[in-house]
Amino acid sequence: MTIGSRPAPFGRRAATVTARETYGAYVVLRCHDPGGPQPRAGQFYMLAAAERWGGGEAERPFLPRAFSVLRALERDLHFLLEDVGPGTSRLTELAPGEDLLLVGPLGNGFTGPREGRTPLLVGGGVGVAPLAIWQDQLGRAARALLGFRDRVHADGAALLHDPTIATDDGSVGYHGLVTDLLGEELDVRADQIEVYACGPPAMLEAVRAMCAERAVPGQLALESGMACGFGACFGCVVPTVHGYIRLCLEGPVLDAQVLPTAAIVGAGH
Amino acid sequence: MSVEFCGLELAHPIINASGTFDAIAARRAFGDQLIERFPFAAFVSKTVTLEPRQGNPPPRLWEVAGGLINSIGLPNKGLAGYLEQDLPELACLGVPLIVNVMGFSRAEVAHLVRAVSEREEVSALELNVSCPNVETGLMMGADPGEIAALLHRVRPLTDKPLIVKLTPSATDVPAVALAAFRAGADAVSLINTVRGMALDPRTGEPWLGGTTGGVSGPAIRPIALAQVHAVAEAVPIPIVAMGGVQRGRDAHDLMRAGASLVAVGTESFRDPAAGLRIAAQLADLTSTVRP
Ligand SMILES: Cc1cc2nc3c(=O)[nH]c(=O)nc-3n(C[C@H](O)[C@H](O)[C@H](O)COP(=O)(O)OP(=O)(O)OC[C@H]3O[C@@H](n4cnc5c(N)ncnc54)[C@H](O)[C@@H]3O)c2cc1C
Ligand SMILES: Cc1cc2nc3c(=O)[nH]c(=O)nc-3n(C[C@H](O)[C@H](O)[C@H](O)COP(=O)(O)O)c2cc1C
Ligand code: FES
Numbered sequence: 001m002t003i004g005s006r007p008a009p010f011g012r013r014a015a016t017v018t019a020r021e022t023y024g025a026y027v028v029l030r031c032h033d034p035g036g037p038q039p040r041a042g043q044f045y046m047l048a049a050a051e052r053w054g055g056g057e058a059e060r061p062f063l064p065r066a067f068s069v070l071r072a073l074e075r076d077l078h079f080l081l082e083d084v085g086p087g088t089s090r091l092t093e094l095a096p097g098e099d100l101l102l103v104g105p106l107g108n109g110f111t112g113p114r115e116g117r118t119p120l121l122v123g124g125g126v127g128v129a130p131l132a133i134w135q136d137q138l139g140r141a142a143r144a145l146l147g148f149r150d151r152v153h154a155d156g157a158a159l160l161h162d163p164t165i166a167t168d169d170g171s172v173g174y175h176g177l178v179t180d181l182l183g184e185e186l187d188v189r190a191d192q193i194e195v196y197a198c199g200p201p202a203m204l205e206a207v208r209a210m211c212a213e214r215a216v217p218g219q220l221a222l223e224s225g226m227a228c229g230f231g232a233c234f235g236c237v238v239p240t241v242h243g244y245i246r247l248c249l250e251g252p253v254l255d256a257q258v259l260p261t262a263a264i265v266g267a268g269h
Numbered sequence: 270m271s272v273e274f275c276g277l278e279l280a281h282p283i284i285n286a287s288g289t290f291d292a293i294a295a296r297r298a299f300g301d302q303l304i305e306r307f308p309f310a311a312f313v314s315k316t317v318t319l320e321p322r323q324g325n326p327p328p329r330l331w332e333v334a335g336g337l338i339n340s341i342g343l344p345n346k347g348l349a350g351y352l353e354q355d356l357p358e359l360a361c362l363g364v365p366l367i368v369n370v371m372g373f374s375r376a377e378v379a380h381l382v383r384a385v386s387e388r389e390e391v392s393a394l395e396l397n398v399s400c401p402n403v404e405t406g407l408m409m410g411a412d413p414g415e416i417a418a419l420l421h422r423v424r425p426l427t428d429k430p431l432i433v434k435l436t437p438s439a440t441d442v443p444a445v446a447l448a449a450f451r452a453g454a455d456a457v458s459l460i461n462t463v464r465g466m467a468l469d470p471r472t473g474e475p476w477l478g479g480t481t482g483g484v485s486g487p488a489i490r491p492i493a494l495a496q497v498h499a500v501a502e503a504v505p506i507p508i509v510a511m512g513g514v515q516r517g518r519d520a521h522d523l524m525r526a527g528a529s530l531v532a533v534g535t536e537s538f539r540d541p542a543a544g545l546r547i548a549a550q551l552a553d554l555t556s557t558v559r560p
Contacts, residue, residue, distance in 0.1 A: 007300030011542030054335070054487075054539065062332055062486065063538060103541060106298055225330045227337060228538035231294025234315075234341045235330040244323055244344065249294050266328030266476075 024155025042109030124199025147178025308544030336486025340479030501527020517550020
């Protein structure tokens, strides 16, 4: 259990969608969760739509899906979704007034930077979600480097304060990878930074390797396929230097040093 | 609606299916409410083997229509780790403990049964026989002769109830159940997962790290019902039925087909408190007055 946060209420509960906003290629869903505790940055919830999920005509979705909390304000939870399959497709079509079923907050979040280091947030695509709530908590001075595929995806950058943006096609900001920007930062002040990263497996692996090379501490929010989110199925394991660990229980935020690789098979798209 | 099962007094007929609920992990996630509202009338451990196992390489999960294919590969701390670390913690749950064990030879199963049944925290044992006997090359649970030989070896080692968890891939499941009964099993449980496979749509290669896996969830519910029905006709001992139970009605169906207890597996992934809901729905459906 994470220190300083109450455990998740036992069982699945309904939460009513209060708003649905579009940020280019992404959808932000807000829902009202009066019964739940305040989540920590980096924690996640298992979500399902109350209707048309695991029954009827559609073959899938059947299991709930994991989503990082994007923001938690006044008993409202915000989630950032990208439609990549049947679960996210169903969730992104929910309208205010419809119900979600959720379990959470689950897992371990980010912890503050080590003595003498300032945080640097590095996000890719929908992976910016846990960095937004983390920046809320660290304060606006916490710098963020965000990478996106193109202009429609880069609209997601509006969820953080004053980020530096990179796009694969150069349509917004720096033309290239967000890890190029990270490399420039590390060249100048590797001894003063703690990296917080979330994004696709290839990006996280590049971040992990750069941190390892320059002895920079890093906390990576990973993804893996999850069925339950609370340690019941043993399906979400990722390899670490200590063997397989259940990401939903020991993560999703892991110290970069425990990972031989952050390119998790079966995660991402 | 308390029930008697092999001499154990249970608060209701709903328990968990082995390997689908880790009470220690769930307590980390949900705190003491888990204990206050424990969803099962007895707690069944994940399969314990003699040696520690890492389990299969990921990916381990694939979602299918109304279910899931898993290739978890029975990761566990091994007998010594389980007895030292987990059992004392599980004893605090306040419900009877059923320990599920699996060995790769009769001698290994015998060792497990002896060591587990010595512990007073343990109320009953479940034998997972969905694995090959390395001595004969036959799946222990697939053949009546194999299961009889196994039980002749291990039955004398414990006075505690022995439940044999049948494998649905046996050619004649009722015949295996009958052999288990005749060789002294106190109860049988079924069904375990049904072998299945998925290909990575991008590469055409097997998706699961273990190549194939076991299908669970509502997709296998009709298979479970048919096998429970057939086994109930074949043996007079109690049956623990499982396979795709999502609602009280599903549990009620399995009991009508002959089950004494019903285990909930995959549905707990969708709702950690599913056991409580299903027990309440079942109580509403049965004429028995609630306590
Ligand atoms: C801790 C955590 C936090 C997350 N946070 C977010 C977030 O904030 N926002 C967000 O948008 N996403 C997030 N995700 C990812 C999201 O949970 C997954 O992408 C989810 O699988 C999407 O479900 P889907 O049905 O839309 O897509 P899926 O169909 O599940 O497809 C997604 C990927 O899963 C695999 N896949 C495809 N078919 C299957 C199948 N039948 N069975 C199993 N796997 C399959 C493939 O790799 C595919 O690319 C998070 C994941 C984790 C673990
Ligand atoms: C992820 C997962 C892990 C399982 N692990 C075990 C196990 O360790 N031992 C065992 O005897 N059965 C195991 N099973 C099988 C279940 O106990 C049960 O027989 C099966 O899943 C059917 O029930 P369900 O459809 O309600 O899930 C597992 C099933 C799943 C889905
Ligand atoms: S998602 Fe089930 S154990 Fe982690």
